[in-house]
Amino acid sequence: MKVIASRPKALTDAQFTYCPGCLHGVAHRLIAEAIDELGIQNNTMGVAPVGCSVFAYKFFDIDMAEAAHGRAPAVATGMKRARPDMNVFTYQGDGDLAAIGTAEIIHAANRGENISVFFVNNAIYGMTGGQMAPTSLPDMKTTTSPYGRKTSDVGYPIQVCELLSSLIAPYYIERVSLLSPTDIIKAKKAVLKAMKFNTEKRGFTFVEFVSTCPTNWGINPVDSLKWAKDNMIPFFKPGVYRDKSVEEAK
């Protein structure tokens, strides 16, 4: 019998701890597939964040470190500097990366640190139960913005790809989404690119996934895909924000 689908080798058989309809599992799978396809399972290390994906170290079948909230890029920096022969990536949520860990991500990017960062933007704090994130949309209701995110009071959502692409050092920055099969195929290409550049030691690579959180948005999984498409995509525009390989090819 021919196997046409299976679990990527770079994922363990541990059961995901995610809610029904959550897209963290999809993002994990894309990264694991890329590790398999690049044949780098034996020399890749990852950093799990604090957030819903805190147990990512159990799910990826590679050496992993669990970082303090927001500090994954610093932890990855230490790992990469200690082991330049290995590929290093972080996996982070929006609270982790764009609130408490803002300094770490900006400076890792600015150093052109040879790591890949995978950023899952679901516009909310999932793990702690639906509080406002730095990426929550204007007027979006969360448990800590019960009257809607008032931009006059707490500002606008942070557009991380735009922010990081103001820096000179980053090698590759792309925003993708996980909202449809087509989007997921595009996302896979971006993940593969980011990790391949990483194996080639080209510098800092960054992929943002526009994602959902049905549980904390209070919207069923199918409708949450539509909600994200209608509300998040206009604000968090998918696209390549930096690709030095294109410039280099010229």
Place this chain on the structure above:
Amino acid sequence: MSEKILMKGNEAVAEAAIRAGCRLYFAYPITPQSELIEYMAKTLPKVNGTFLQAESEVAAINMVYGAAGTGKRVMTSSSSPGISLKMEGISYIAGANLPAVIINVQRGGPGLGDIQPAQGDYFQATKGGGHGDYRLIVIAPSSVQEFADSASLAFDLADKYLNPVMILSDGLLGQMMEPVEFKPRVSDEEIEKHSEMHYDWCMRPNEDGPNHHHHEINSLEIDPEVLETHVNKLAEKYKKIEENEIRYEAYNINENNEMVCCAFGTAARIVKSAIDTLNSEGHNIGLIRPITVWPFPTQAIADSIHDKVKNVMTFELNLGQMVEDVKLAVNGKVPVGFYGKVGGVVFTPEEIIEKIKENLGGK
């Protein structure tokens, strides 16, 4: 024997750390430890080491966490306010059983305080500082030579127990110049051995084929019973450290002591010279100087209270922190007095002589 070199404490400990095989160092500038970071910036690249100036002390300690997870000798240094910022990371390093060395060149506090020598971080270093049940091994040198020697000791203890080790120094030791004799530089093969001893748990290339190992660097255990087991294992380790790693200097401790003094680090130097003067005048005063302030030389202090000792005096450059541990050690046998200076002001030997005289005879 190698020759003695006149050097500042901050530079001496940096050189000694490199000689001990430290090839990774992450830190953020702060007075009075800046000579240390600058020495590392200048010297590490020459030995193929990694020097990185982090964006903050928070980032620096987390870089240390990541590098320590690969089993390599890694260090950071700072001074009091920066050490406060490292506390979360130190707790994670302790919780994940990682070897790492942290140097605190203490200055006056609280808050921004000043940049003069102080010992106000004793509680923070020895009683936690970060969250949760953990212990740091804390070495408190009292000369530039001892500051330098503490580097290899710290790395050896960190490797042996898979535990963070703090060197608790201060602005005086950091800035002062004294002659130092260095141990020879460890070879690249020895450095390789240091990391190889961690191969069964650290993150590293998986050479033997897929799924041969899956190493996790982690302090998270969501199941209370699993975490309970984990923390109890830490406790067993701490007990072993207490049994094996207490270090102290017993200076002129004898059966005819009238008084025993306790002091650590810079304060102990000054107390020692006060004691020398008094003993040359016919007194008989001893000093217990903890070299490890955790584990603390409780028994040594208890044993030093011979029959003629009327009281114990503790001297610190703070409001009275170690004195609490001294009192526990003395356990009510004789009164325990305290004299301290704060704000970065350092007492003189004359002040100590006066304080000892005031308190002689158990007054």
